[in-house]
Amino acid sequence: MTKQIGIVGVSPEGASLCYQQLFRHAAVMLEPHMHPTVCVHNIPLAQYVDAVRRDDWRQVANLLRDSAQRLAAIGAEFCFTPDNAVQHAVQLAEASSTIPWLKMTNAVAERIATDNRKTIGVIGTKYVTSGSAYQTDLGVKGIKLVRPSSEDSEMLDRIIFDELVFGIVREESRIEILDTINRLKDKGCEGVILGCSEAPLIVTEETCDLPIYNASDIMAEQAIRYAITDNE
Numbered sequence: 602m603t604k605q606i607g608i609v610g611v612s613p614e615g616a617s618l619c620y621q622q623l624f625r626h627a628a629v630m631l632e633p634h635m636h637p638t639v640c641v642h643n644i645p646l647a648q649y650v651d652a653v654r655r656d657d658w659r660q661v662a663n664l665l666r667d668s669a670q671r672l673a674a675i676g677a678e679f680c681f682t683p684d685n686a687v688q689h690a691v692q693l694a695e696a697s698s699t700i701p702w703l704k705m706t707n708a709v710a711e712r713i714a715t716d717n718r719k720t721i722g723v724i725g726t727k728y729v730t731s732g733s734a735y736q737t738d739l740g741v742k743g744i745k746l747v748r749p750s751s752e753d754s755e756m757l758d759r760i761i762f763d764e765l766v767f768g769i770v771r772e773e774s775r776i777e778i779l780d781t782i783n784r785l786k787d788k789g790c791e792g793v794i795l796g797c798s799e800a801p802l803i804v805t806e807e808t809c810d811l812p813i814y815n816a817s818d819i820m821a822e823q824a825i826r827y828a829i830t831d832n833e
Contacts (some may be wrong), residue, residue, distance in 0.1 A: 603828040605828075638676070710738035722790035795813055
């Protein structure tokens with residue numbers, strides 16, 4: 602039996618994509634139809650957005666911890682959140698959690714280091730592109746993080762909050778985001794982190810000129826690996 606997985610949802614659209622990603626990795630790594638048990642809990646996104654905008658990371662951690670406790674109560678043996686903007690609060694949430702947390706930024710940094718990339722770009726909301734969500738984990742591994750320009754960051758933030766979190770995909774927005782990635786390439790980036798759990802709706806390996814590191818998909822794969830540890 603695999604360990605029961607808990608997903609702490611923040612953006613519903615992002616959490617649902619990650620749920621699919623988990624089972625796609627399970628289909629490859631486990632016996633046919635031996636799907637892991639997965640439970641999901643979310644608190645309204647507005648509560649997270651309000652806390653982040655107030656720079657109240659303790660409240661963000663409280664929200665994450667509340668979901669983790671509810672997941673543990675129904676059998677989850679570990680948990681993670683696929684949401685990039687709240688990764689800064691994961692350590693705070695884990696401090697008094699009854700189940701282990703997996704941290705997405707660690708998993709992404711490990712994957713990039715394994716590929717020997719030294720300069721990497723990132724797209725996401727302003728909380729990701731202007732914050733330190735990835736900078737620490739990448740910096741420890743000697744990887745330089747390149748951020749979009751302030752204009753591009755504003756554009757990304759608008760598209761994510763006005764469109765992608767609702768599952769809306771516009772071709773005009775796809776072009777704008779791919780143009781942003783091309784500008785990161787021009788700055789010497791060897792790849793780009795999709796630091797937004799909804800980004801796979803609009804950026805794919807087929808359409809992007811840089812290798813992509815889909816953060817939530819990388820996290821989903823690590824979660825399956827963790828779930829089968831000591832159970833093989």
